[in-house]
Amino acid sequence: MGMQTTPPPEPIRLAVMGCGQRGKNYAAYALSEPTKCKVVAIAEPRPKTRKLVADSYRVDQSLVFESWTDFLEASAETIKTIGTRLADAVLITVQDHMHTELVEAFAAQGYHILCEKPMATNIEHCLRMESAVKKAGIIFGMGHVLRYSPYTKAVTEVVRSGKLGALVNAVHVEPVGHYHFAHSYVRGSWSREADSSFSLMTKSCHDIDILCHWLSPSTPSQVSSFGGLQHFRKSEKPTGAGEAARCFDCAVEKDCPYSAKRIYLDKVTAGSLGWPSSTIVDGIPDIENITEALRYGPYGRCVYEHDNDVVNIQYSSGATASFTMVAFTSLICDRQTRLHFTHGEIVGDMKTFTVNNFRTGQSTVHKPKDEGGGHGGGDLGLISTFVEAIREGNQELLGTDVTDVLKSHLTVFAAEQSRRQGTVVNCEEFERLARLQFESARSEEDGH
Structure with a gap:
């Protein structure tokens, strides 16, 4: 009679809310340790980034969402109809001011939660988060890496x-x-x-x-x-910069340690596609989309012109x-x-x-x-x-x-x-x- 073996536990199913740098960093564990966990759902408003992440983790199209609220609604529906959640845990890697709203919503549905730092942006929201997590009795992780x-x-x-x-x-x-x-x-x-x-x-x-x-x-x-x-601040702006509000229009850009062209465009031109250039565009950075981001977006603005x-x-x-x-x-x-x-x-x-x-x-x-x-x-x-x-x-x-x-x-x-x-x-x-x-x-x- 052969020895009986216990089947390995199923991978923990993760839903990623926000597929920016932090979300992708945590999710990567599922690629290196597929027997431990699996990304089964994502929510991300940027279309190219959403497709890249969905493809990387082979997420079923029915579980790819544009917003976290869409995922929440779909989850509420499956809990109501068949009594199961869409995942075991939610990774909350959206903008800081949104953390509390998501933690409260997903804790109430019984999801375990890993929330990126900080907890929240004001004291009341931090206390609300503590209350929601304790009430739900879930596993709670904080991005204090x-x-x-x-x-x-x-x-x-x-x-x-x-x-x-x-x-x-x-x-x-x-x-x-x-x-x-x-x-x-x-x-x-x-x-x-x-x-x-x-x-x-x-x-x-x-x-x-x-x-x-x-x-x-x-x-x-x-x-x-x-x-x-x-x-x-404006008082520290180099005199040679004049009224230029963007690095692309600045006469002294080449001598500025904060040149956006040097920090982002030069790196991509040299073949470096990671941080920080990857964070300022939707999808994979290239010369064209980085140039556009610097011409029209906040990352091309003069650092001395910021409020x-x-x-x-x-x-x-x-x-x-x-x-x-x-x-x-x-x-x-x-x-x-x-x-x-x-x-x-x-x-x-x-x-x-x-x-x-x-x-x-x-x-x-x-x-x-x-x-x-x-x-x-x-x-x-x-x-x-x-x-x-x-x-x-x-x-x-x-x-x-x-x-x-x-x-x-x-x-x-x-x-x-x-x-x-x-x-x-x-x-x-x-x-x-x-x-x-x-x-x-x-x-x-x-x-x-």
Whole structure:
């Protein structure tokens, strides 16, 4: 009598809402690990991008949608008629201000959710998201990819081991990169706070999250923040540029470090079709569509003609952390970190880190493997962990939950209040008042 074998579990079925750079990065896991998960549905308004992604993942045409609301309606119909959802989980990778609406809608239908950072663009929406996820009892992942890279996991292991004593201070720098900042936060989707959120939230909420992760179970007690728009304003525009509002019309474009022709067109001309050029057109970038995008779209505008609107944290243990986000550097998001313990230190740059143990006098260099896929393997680490958490029905595999995610976001909102008001903000009091206002508004709504 032969041995009985258990059939392998079916792949986790994913629906991707928004097929931009982040959506494609997470979805790519389904191509490399088809036995683990499968992209079965997509929603994307751009026709060429929609077709490219649908073809890449062989998505059935009946499950290719122009908008997330179309997918939601189709899903509601199948739940009502045959009692099943169209997928197991939804990847929410749309614009930041839309996150809450999608999370609430899909949580209510019982989908597990992976949501790109940040949670939302205001405190009320973050609290609404927490409420929806807890009520639905679903697996919830947050796009805090820094937690999930082999590099960060290795650093975290040393932090948690206690070999270096207590962590008393962290110094963390995010060098965004001069042209990356211009691409995303001056010309791009996050250029105006009214349309997205303040830059500390949109770019660095996962940096604050990783600091909170390393310093837990201690929690932020006080935060102060300083910062402002230093360079990308009309007063800093080179005199030779005159009234030119676009790089194509500018006499000094060749000498400008923020030349759109250099950042996008020259790269495509040289055969580089990836980021950032791939993000500004529908479909595969070529000389023709990139030129059109730069002549008529926001990415060809002068960075000095845009209407754009240093965090210190003390923790309950007495530990302190400082975080700096800076645009003016050649490094592109290669974060620099120093963690100071009572008996040692860790100094790292997202590729390698050195552990200095004061007790033994030993200095050890660690070079964790970069598994690719963005953020030193963090994107891959997050989506693979999310899929595994669904398979096992275990939120703890993600190492965080929606309330934990909310707390690190509230620290970022508190930092922004500090920056605007020029005060030190008490984090516990800030959260207490936020929850109080939220509950009060909910009670009024229910009363009506």
